[in-house]
Amino acid sequence: MGTKSAFNRITLWASFLFVVILGFSRLSYGMFLPGIQRVIGGSYGQLGILGTVNFIGYLVGTLCLPPLISRFPDRKHVINRITCLLLGLTLIGSAFSDHFTGLGLWRFAIGLLSAFATVLVLSIAMDAVRPAERGAASGLIWLGGSAGILVTGLFAPFTIDPSHLQGWRYAWVIMGIFGVIAAFGFEFVTRKREAEKMPSQTESKSRDKENENVYRLLLNPKKLLFLIASYFFFGWGYIIYFTYLIPYLVSKGIPSLYAGLIWSGIGFAGLFNGWIGGKAIDRWPSGYTLASGLTLGTIGVCGVITNSMLFTVLGAAMIGLVSFITPPLMTTALLRRHVPHHAYAACLSIATAFFAAGQIIGPIVGGVAVERYGLQFGVASSAIFMAIAAAFAGLYGQQQRKLEIRDLPDSG
Template structure:
């Protein structure tokens, strides 16, 4: 791609706004909206959790679909399809109260989000193919700044909407995010159109992955998928029991978003240094500490510190396993290994919300679900610590 620095910056901005939509709005913002939807629609925690499980199921389908077609269809086109699908059904969520349709719209949003997120990563990597340092920075901005920006924007606006209006206002929250996404969408589509990374033809598998020797990294990453989603889904619902102010909810969500935006720069030295499971273990124990802190220190300070720790680590677990694959496996096996970790993560992410919701209903305390999510992250850290270099 021949372009000016200004043009390259605009392209990266367009791709990054894609992650803002697919992750910050379409996936994570549900945690802000869940309490209002639950109150207005008289849902149990299990029903509320299922809505996010449906989104995670869509992510599995979208990820598998992308892996199947990426060797035949340009990444730019996959990204554009995924973005269009995500924005359409993000908006559609604002126009129904029907539980079955909400489930379907969340499923389709997950499919589109996964397609755009995965293909967008390939596009970001094509921005500076011959300049390794700039390429690494572009990828870090894409993954970190995009999702964090979505959380900052949703955290700055939605808590105040629910503060000034009754829970029945929740459709407008989806509509507002859909409107912002529709404004961002043309730049996202244009950015993808400027990049044309080569479509790599399918190649026969070359050797087997050493699954037995990777097992602790695999299990640790499964724990990440299972545990992190509980915190993101139900933290604000837990805050309704004594920390239900728009100012605090907004501050927590914005702090988490800023942590995500800074996280690539915080963790980069550790990721490059170790070939073992130490980076993933360190990231998971940081997340576990963040996830459990509100329960141990139920205060404004505890919540802000919790959000900072969690935000500064949550997006880095995928980077840890990607780095593990690159440092331990030959290049021809990287794609298969990363695909395996993607599926493992997605399965955990699918189980987490509905299981946590069911636990909240059984115990009558959604705090028990947060505790379980934090414990799973801590256990995942201990397991990942056992992973040796291959």
């Protein structure tokens, strides 16, 4: 069964799914926050808790997936198709929320399902791509998330403008319908390949043995610990920025159309980031490549501190261009290079759990900062954690030379 180039029908439909998995299901919440507040009520700190609930669901999903895959090693495609379909349907369901508690339950379910979908879609799609092009393929898939942000921003006049109180509901219904279509499309293009693949008993047994060593591999300071730590602090930092940026812009009196265009600008810049970042990690598969993007992203966040809307916008564009999609896609590609084939899904799931843990802490810390010191300080605080993520990525780059010498031949 041959592998494909980075750009193929499977990675294309995987990218469409990531429009939903990342851009619509997770990050649209920050964009719709002002509109949701007008209808449901609550302070930004309280509504930020629902962002935390979403990522608690995401964490639960990432922790549940490895044992689920171990229990049903030959059912990865079945679990994925059910998950992706349900994700679209839960987006539609969340649009009908009238109360804080109800919306929280929907956000939890969406987090759970998007965690499953993130790992499974990436794992299935990457299996179909030639090893030398997996960074580029990862970039193509993750740029779907940027496209989702771009589209979400275009909804702004209908979702955060006070004259369209129910606009966020209609937007989530449309997003959910797109998710259902994308789930069917991905199922169609992967069904033939799934039929060709006949897993052997030997594969299943070796997978169980490799899964036992996953934590030892990921949490070893001489191997992947610094990469995982970088991913954790990136999750902590970026989610503060994406949760409170739009409320900050609205509080400054920026018209909803312009706030939406700034949000879309992040997504548009991320389209280039997905492709460039994927190519870069294929050519320079190093923690230093990751650290450079995170450092520039830290500088971008600091644009908020200047009290200049121009620098805030330029900073947002920089984040979209070099550090929004870069860390997840580069972590995805680096893990694919340095872990055994059958342990990849479990390793990616656990790495994503650390990412999710950072995203759980982020909205809580950001919410406290917003309540005590205002929206500007809350948004700017994300720079602290982005900088820590960059430092750990640099440490991983330093450690990586030893890693490549000792372990690259063993991982194939």
